[in-house]
Amino acid sequence: MTASRQRAVVVGAGRAGTAAVEQLRAAGFDGEVVVLHDETTPPYDRTACAKGVLSGKQRPADVALPMDPRLDVTWRLGRRAAALDPWAKVLTTDEGEELGYDGLVVATGAAPVVPPGWPVGQPGFHVLYTLADAWRLRGELRTASVVAVVGGGLTGCEVASFVCSSGRTCVLVDPSDRVLGRPLGPMAGALVTDELARQRVDLRLGRRVRRVEPVRRGWLLLLDDGTEVVADAVVATVGERPDTSWLDGVPGLDTSDGLLCDERLRVVGAPDVVAAGTVARWPNLQYSPRPVRLGQWITAWEHGRAAAATLLGGEPPGGAVTHVPRFWSEQFGLRIQVIGMLPSDGEVRVTYLRPGRRDVARGGVLISHYGSTGLEGVVAVNATRAFTSMARGLLATSGAAIHAVAEIQAPTHAPIHAGIQTPIEVPRLAAVG
Incomplete structure (x- = not known):
């Protein structure tokens, strides 16, 4: 062979x-x-x-x-x-x-997953998952004055950040009482939610969309408390x-x-x-x-x-394949960085970089999560230097690559060529060398 x-x-x-x-x-x-x-x-x-x-x-x-x-x-x-x-x-x-x-x-x-019957793909109603989705949404946002974002996860909040930074009104709907509670934990999620409110995002938290209807210009969302949201464009980021x-x-x-x-x-x-x-x-x-x-x-x-x-x-x-989870996001002037796991029943320690500021998230905060094995996860908001130091320690104790703390930048694009070849029936896969 x-x-x-x-x-x-x-x-x-x-x-x-x-x-x-x-x-x-x-x-x-x-x-x-x-x-x-x-x-x-x-x-x-x-x-x-x-x-x-x-x-x-x-x-x-x-x-x-x-x-x-x-x-x-x-x-x-x-x-x-x-x-x-x-x-x-x-x-x-x-x-x-x-x-x-x-x-x-x-x-x-x-x-992406959306509730049955939602008119995804019709003008002004979007999901954001593929490159084509993003390019189509960008084109329609040019003429939108009010944008409704359904879902307060990472993607939803990043979309909301862009909408607000471009001078448009953003309405954000989510069934939780805070944004980003799942990926960041309840405390960091609450601090980021406060910052969104300060930046005048129209937060409809603790609410679900019960019905979607087209209107003369855009879409009407009927929420479960009987209130309505009328928007020129809707972006559904409700899960995958x-x-x-x-x-x-x-x-x-x-x-x-x-x-x-x-x-x-x-x-x-x-x-x-x-x-x-x-x-x-x-x-x-x-x-x-x-x-x-x-x-x-x-x-x-x-x-x-x-x-x-x-x-x-x-x-x-x-x-075994072991892994230390880590990700980052930039939104509303906040640099958010997360590493490790965030145990729901562990000890939480908070370090404020600029104590006394009302805008806690913007001033910088480091939240350390401790579990049965010690320090298991860190969430940083506008605290890059402190995060990097703690992340290096976590990765070092786990045996992971230290360079992975840094943001990975893709090198220059090289062309990709598609092709089709005739199938060949062959034995077990093996490395050569």
């Missing part, structure tokens, strides 16, 4: 999928690599949709993920996985093409669901919340299949044996590399 007659298939071309491709080649695999990408655009940084692309600081071409064309990858753009036979090792695409594989990386990410529908009905797979994996990202119930990124639910033994999903950019990047190493038979340090 020669390595050139082997095939690895990667489903998904986000950060997890592209990182897996890069690692396969870096580890010496010289067989065929086929990537299915369900969008017609080359792979891009999805996190830029609510940041640079929406604000106009970046154009679509600026956010393409850099991929060296010398990696020799067959890109199937605009193709989705439709079915899987893990025992025959055959994946079927949405066009009926059957791809045999020796190793499979599932990196399909997630898809792991993209595993194509795996429904496959015997032995647990897709109840993403794709269940073991501690090395091997999909339970499917030989020679690994998962990476938002779609993967695995026991992050850095914190707990309970399987979890994480949706951050850095998680996808590290997962993709680790999943590819597992597929090639590599052994991660300690025999």
